Each structure stands twice: as C-alpha cells, then as structure tokens.
Amino acid sequence: MTPVGAALEAVEARLRAVVGDVRRDEPLARHVQFRIGGPADLFVVPRTLAELEAACGVLAAAGVRPVVLGQGSNVLVGDRGIRGVVVKVGKGCDRVAIDGTAVIAEAGAGLPALALQTARRGLAGLEFGAGIPGSVGGAVVMNAGAHGHAMDEVTEWVEVLTPSGLRRLTREALGFAYRTSLLQEEPWVVARAGLRLRVEPAAQVQARLEAWLAQRGVTQPLGPPSSGCVFRNPPGDHAGRLIDAVGGKGLAVGGARVSELHANYILNTGTATAAEVLALADLVRARVRERAGIALEMEVKLLGEF
Numbered sequence: 001m002t003p004v005g006a007a008l009e010a011v012e013a014r015l016r017a018v019v020g021d022v023r024r025d026e027p028l029a030r031h032v033q034f035r036i037g038g039p040a041d042l043f044v045v046p047r048t049l050a051e052l053e054a055a056c057g058v059l060a061a062a063g064v065r066p067v068v069l070g071q072g073s074n075v076l077v078g079d080r081g082i083r084g085v086v087v088k089v090g091k092g093c094d095r096v097a098i099d100g101t102a103v104i105a106e107a108g109a110g111l112p113a114l115a116l117q118t119a120r121r122g123l124a125g126l127e128f129g130a131g132i133p134g135s136v137g138g139a140v141v142m143n144a145g146a147h148g149h150a151m152d153e154v155t156e157w158v159e160v161l162t163p164s165g166l167r168r169l170t171r172e173a174l175g176f177a178y179r180t181s182l183l184q185e186e187p188w189v190v191a192r193a194g195l196r197l198r199v200e201p202a203a204q205v206q207a208r209l210e211a212w213l214a215q216r217g218v219t220q221p222l223g224p225p226s227s228g229c230v231f232r233n234p235p236g237d238h239a240g241r242l243i244d245a246v247g248g249k250g251l252a253v254g255g256a257r258v259s260e261l262h263a264n265y266i267l268n269t270g271t272a273t274a275a276e277v278l279a280l281a282d283l284v285r286a287r288v289r290e291r292a293g294i295a296l297e298m299e300v301k302l303l304g305e306f
C-alpha cells in the first residue's frame with residue numbers, strides 16, 4: 001500500500017516514535033549519486049540497526065512497502081519523486097566487525113571503505129569493491145562486481161528484515177547471478193551481511209586493489225554525477241562496446257550525455273532531469289537494437305514517478 005493523506009500522517013507519527021530522523025518531502029536528488037530526482041513523501045533515516053528494525057516493524061504493521069536506498073549509486077529517481085516511504089540505510093547502520101577472516105558488516109557500511117580496511121589487514125576478496133561507490137546492502141542486492149569478481153564470492157549470509165521479522169539467509173538461498181540476486185524480488189531490507197575473506201600478505205592485497213582503482217581511473221568517468229553503468233552486459237559482450245560501435249558516445253538529451261570515455265555511462269552534466277536520462281537511454285537502446293540487433297536491459301533501477 002502507498003499511504004496518502006491521513007494514512008500517511010498516521011504512519012509518519014508512528015515512525016517518528018521509533019526513528020529520530022523522519023523528513024517530509026525530502027528532495028531525493030540529495031541522496032543519489034546521479035543528483036537527480038524529486039521528493040519522497042516520507043524519508044526515514046534510521047541511525048542504528050535497532051531503529052531500522054523498529055521502522056520496518058511499523059511499516060509492516062501498516063502494510064506499507066518502503067523503497068530502500070543505500071548510497072543511491074545504482075538508481076535513477078523520477079522527477080516527480082517517490083510516493084510513500086523511502087528508508088535510507090547508511091550512516092549509523094554501518095558498523096563492521098572483523099574476526100579472523102569473518103567480516104560482519106551492517107548494510108549501510110560503505111563498500112570502498114570496507115575494501116580498504118580489509119585489504120590493510122591482509123584480508124583478500126573485497127579488492128574489487130574499492131571503486132564501487134555503494135553500500136554493503138546495495139552491493140549484495142545488486143551482486144555488485146568488477147574485475148571478474150563479485151559479492152557472491154565473499155558473501156556467506158545476509159540478514160534481512162521481512163514483514164514477519166528478521167531472517168538469516170545463506171548464500172545458496174540468495175540466488176546470486178550476474179548483477180542480481182533474489183533480494184531484488186522481495187520486499188526485504190538487508191540489515192547485515194556476513195562475508196568470508198582469505199588471508200594474504202597485506203602488501204599483495206593492497207597492490208591489487210590499487211592497480212584496479214588506477215585502471216578504473218583511466219577507463220571510467222568518475223567526475224560528473226552518474227549511476228555507473230546504465231545497461232547490463234549482454235551475454236558474451238559489453239554494453240559499452242556495443243554502444244560505442246553504433247556511435248553512441250557523446251549522444252545527448254538536454255543535460256544528459258553518453259560519456260566519451262565509457263559508452264555505458266550516462267552523465268548528468270549539471271542540469272539533467274530523470275526524463276532526459278530516460279529519453280537518452282531509450283535512444284541508445286533503440287540504436288543498439290537497430291544497428292547491432294541486441295536488446296540492452298537496464299542495470300540501473302528506476303524508482304518513483306517519471
């Protein structure tokens with residue numbers, strides 16, 4: 001249910017009783033890396049895992065399914081924003097505990113910081129994540145990856161808040177595949193993840209991490225706001241290569257432009273609207289379909305009203 005009017009006010013009052021930071025009509029452009037998107041009716045920022053759990057309990061009791069945001073690095077929010085409730089899982093829900101090769105990270109922990117921290121300790125397995133600007137929760141949901149590695153290789157279990165309470169799911173139950181997991185289909189909020197890394201000399205792990213970061217620095221446009229790769233790679237090929245091959249680099253609609261450096265990135269050059277990004281993505285997709293015969297699928301998640 002998407003609450004409006006008095007129902008929204010009732011949910012707001014119950015959320016305020018359990019979470020310190022609840023905002024009305026919060027502009028989502030502030031919370032996503034594309035820097036685009038209209039307001040959320042209610043924006044809830046739990047400052048601890050206990051607050052997150054309590055908020056999920058209130059929403060489940062009211063029959064409201066929230067939209068969950070991590071670092072907002074893989075989403076495009078519509079210009080008219082999101083009706084109902086958005087829950088931001090970030091600061092406060094970001095504690096990390098390391099015991100030997102076992103890492104327990106709250107969902108709001110930043111993936112790059114965790115990759116750096118574990119590499120420094122001589123724990124290998126997360127180096128690929130140093131350049132992925134998401135949260136641990138978002139990375140598990142997306143099965144984020146790079147350099148031939150992804151979250152499924154290191155994730156042992158995930159704890160999710162379901163409408164009927166906390167559940168722990170083992171790796172096998174998470175249905176990981178290329179840039180996806182079963183978590184994308186469920187109304188669950190990732191609370192914590194248990195990762196298993198490997199012992200390796202710290203210098204070696206750090207060298208690999210730095211080499212991969214350097215490689216990203218020259219192959220990907222890391223300055224202007226974006227949501228990373230827009231399209232999933234089709235089997236056996238790269239969306240960026242296909243878009244480049246059909247002359248997609250530099251195509252623009254309004255303030256949205258296909259990167260000249262990496263054709264699978266759409267950049268917000270400053271004034272882009274979600275409608276412009278979507279129109280540009282449609283243009284690119286149509287070109288690739290007409291000229292290369294391949295139907296590209298979006299990797300970026302579209303949220304809210306466009």
Ligand SMILES: Cc1cc2nc3c(=O)[nH]c(=O)nc-3n(C[C@H](O)[C@H](O)[C@H](O)COP(=O)(O)OP(=O)(O)OC[C@H]3O[C@@H](n4cnc5c(N)ncnc54)[C@H](O)[C@@H]3O)c2cc1C
Pocket residue numbers: 033067068069070071072073074075089107131132133134135136137138139140141142143144145146179188189190191221222226227228229301
């Ligand atoms: C410059 C740049 C480079 C990038 N490079 C890569 C890359 O190399 N490889 C790659 O895989 N990705 C890359 N990405 C995309 C993105 O960083 C990853 O997909 C990341 O894992 C998303 O995490 P997030 O916290 O930002 O999730 P968000 O963008 O906030 O959310 C993504 C999805 O996960 C859901 N979600 C988020 N947190 C939770 C939670 N706690 N519980 C339940 N659902 C949740 C959201 O509802 C949404 O559907 C890049 C993005 C940018 C901007």
